[in-house]
Amino acid sequence: MTSSEPFAGDAAARTGADDETARTDSALEPIEEVVVVGTGFVGLPLALLLADRGKRVVGVDIDQTLVRAINDGTLNLDEDDLQALLETDAVERNLEARTEPTDADAFVVSVPTPLTEPNKSPDLSALEDALASIRPYLEPGDLVNVESTVPPLTCAETVVPALEDADLEPGAEIQLAHSPERILPGNVFDELVTNDRIIGGIDDRSRRRAAMLYEPFLEGAVYYTDLLSAELCKxxxxxxxxxxxxxxxxxxxxxxxxxxxxxxxxxxxxxxxxxxxxxxxxxxxxxxxxxxxxxxxxxxxxxxxxxxxxxxxxxxxxxxxxxxxxxxxxxxxxxxxxxxxxxxxxxxxxxxxxxxxxxxxxxxxxxxxxxxxxxxxxxxxxxxxxxxxxxxxxxxxxxxxxxxxxxxxxxxxxxxxxxxxxxxxxxxxxxxxxx
Ligand SMILES: NC(=O)c1ccc[n+]([C@@H]2O[C@H](COP(=O)([O-])OP(=O)(O)OC[C@H]3O[C@@H](n4cnc5c(N)ncnc54)[C@H](O)[C@@H]3O)[C@@H](O)[C@H]2O)c1
The missing domain is CATH 3.40.50.720 (NAD(P)-binding Rossmann-like Domain)
Structure with a gap:
């Protein structure tokens, strides 16, 4: 299912243009607690924005030095807007960094997806590790949203089986979305807020729940599609x-x-x-x-x-x-x-x-x-x-x-x-x- 009609965008579009969307979204569980796995170039700005907008956010990273720097406020970010965000009272109150996940309403995965050299094959080990790390904390009704850039069919062949291993059927008991990040380093804050967002989901409910995740800050439009098309789009x-x-x-x-x-x-x-x-x-x-x-x-x-x-x-x-x-x-x-x-x-x-x-x-x-x-x-x-x-x-x-x-x-x-x-x-x- 691909919709080329934007759903969200500005508040007017969200409330006025799409009654169906508004009705469906109010029927979904709110997202108050978010775990972001991988707090690097992509994950940290999202964690900061969500924390600034009042969500309780746990940023998870295997890099202990990074975790410590986020928690004790010594992190220096290259972009002024992000540094300012890092120093707000709301972020100090709402963002905690840890090396292990915890319970949450939504889990965002933003870990690296590099290539193996010299054969240029995708190395999905960080993604697999990240999924394994959240598995003990997943409960029915939670959302898993992959932001990492992944090869086509990764959601179907790697993410779905990993969630099934937790005895949770994606689409039935748990929601699964893929919303690849498309920010431009150097202008991250602005692009996170204003870029349009592609959200692929295993089903309609997953797509719409993922859109709720971005709602607190997103000014760009949201385009809904399936998981494979979202992978390909990026x-x-x-x-x-x-x-x-x-x-x-x-x-x-x-x-x-x-x-x-x-x-x-x-x-x-x-x-x-x-x-x-x-x-x-x-x-x-x-x-x-x-x-x-x-x-x-x-x-x-x-x-x-x-x-x-x-x-x-x-x-x-x-x-x-x-x-x-x-x-x-x-x-x-x-x-x-x-x-x-x-x-x-x-x-x-x-x-x-x-x-x-x-x-x-x-x-x-x-x-x-x-x-x-x-x-x-x-x-x-x-x-x-x-x-x-x-x-x-x-x-x-x-x-x-x-x-x-x-x-x-x-x-x-x-x-x-x-x-x-x-x-x-x-x-x-x-x-x-x-x-
Ligand atoms: N950098 C960009 O401009 C950009 C833009 C769009 C999309 N992406 C995509 O986003 C994904 C993340 O890229 P990035 O640039 O943020 O990478 P990054 O290296 O800056 O950050 C990833 C973080 O994940 C951590 N990590 C690795 N394995 C982990 C695990 N199992 N559990 C918890 N944390 C783990 C790393 O320590 C690191 O801090 C990639 O798929 C990339 O292609 C990147």
Whole structure:
């Protein structure tokens, strides 16, 4: 069952436009206590918002340091809105972090779903562990809502059997939904509240109960569907973006071969009313785009040729960027390189699958002396760019990630760099690729 009609959205739509919804929802048990299993990039913001809106929330994580930091208020979040939320009285009152679940009305699962290397198969062990951990606490009438991104058929083949092991029949005794999270790191708070939400359910009751979970803060619309379509929807979204990035990157490779600036050509082409090519970059990182397309390949290798080729193109881009840096370094004798940027994209501290880190690793493997800094990453942070460059006696500075502040600082010091004889190489400064 797929409904392309939004159910919730703003309050007017919820109460006025859909009488059926309003009637059904008042018949459902309210959700007051929520367990969120996995309090990372996805789980913690949800836990914070729910606690802020008066729900009693237990955030469960196997990472004891994280649990301690949430409870004693020492956690530092990279996004100001989230940090402010963490410090509200309501969150302090209503959110508790633990290493073990407890009883609740609803259980949200937001644990990692990475790939095994080198064969790129989904590793669902964290999901299986999370489901096993909530099993003793599940009771008839509870809701289990999976937010993790999962390969197609995971709900049917992994989640349903895990719940049946608790002697609770999903759909009959317990509600099961899959509402994949689609927030953009760097703008998490805003997107959690305003993004539309896809909710797949094993039945109608499960879908509507899951919608109740988000109701305290959601301003976006809710679209109902089945579990498999919800799984696929998330993968289609991320694969679409990955393939489009790969197309831009392939244009850049052709441009390099022909000694033409592909970015300029793309800008020209984008004057066409039905063309909107992205800009090429140094590759694609993060926890979603480099992983999710492989989930489609896992279930249908025969029909994922374009998708896996795109993945490989994007994976190759750090090597291409490293080659460009090597060419620039070749005339210099034993240069000291300062690389700026380790995050996988501008404005965040997330280094998962970061192309910038791969470039630095490549250059170091070639024997270059590379000092690595990133304003957003605690271990690599610095205060003043010029002091760093002087301290390191830099010969070359390579900007790998276009954090706004880094671009501004380099601009400010442009003439000083020229006077000091420090060569500047910049990647991605005008590239609006935002995976
Ligand atoms: N990061 C994103 O931008 C993003 C966006 C949308 C969807 N997702 C998806 O959401 C899911 C979670 O991603 P994330 O970025 O939040 O990961 P994360 O690594 O930031 O957080 C996951 C947390 O789960 C904990 N954990 C692992 N196994 C556990 C277990 N058995 N019980 C309790 N806690 C456990 C980890 O310690 C970690 O703190 C993934 O499927 C990801 O693809 C991520």
């Amino acid at each position: 993968l289609v979204e991320n694969t679409y973006r990955d393939v489009n990035v790969a197309l831009a990157n392939e244009f850049a490779l052709i441009g390099e071969e022909l000694d033409v600036d592909a970015s300029e050509v793309i800008d020209l082409a984008n004057n066409h009313p039905r063309v909107d090519v992205l800009q090429p970059g140094i590759g694609v990182g993060g926890h979603c785009l480099p992983i999710d397309p492989w989930f489609l390949n896992e279930v249908d290798p025969e029909h994922t040729n374009l998708i896996t080729t795109a993945r490989r193109i994007n994976d190759k881009m750090p090597t291409v960027a490293a080659r460009k840096v090597r060419r620039a370094l070749a005339p210099l004798a034993d240069p000291t390189v300062v690389a700026l940027g380790a995050a996988y994209k501008p404005g965040v501290d997330d280094r998962r699958n970061s192309p910038a880190e791969r470039i630095v690793a490549d250059l170091r493997a070639d024997g270059y002396r590379v000092r690595h800094y990133d304003r957003h990453v605690d271990e690599l942070a610095y205060d003043d760019l010029r002091s760093v460059l002087e301290h390191e006696a830099a010969d070359v500075v390579v900007q790998l990630v276009s954090h706004e502040e880094t671009t501004a600082a380099l601009e400010e010091h442009r003439s000083w760099l020229a006077d000091a004889g420090i060569e500047l190489l910049q990647f991605g400064v005008e590239n609006p690729i935002d995976p």
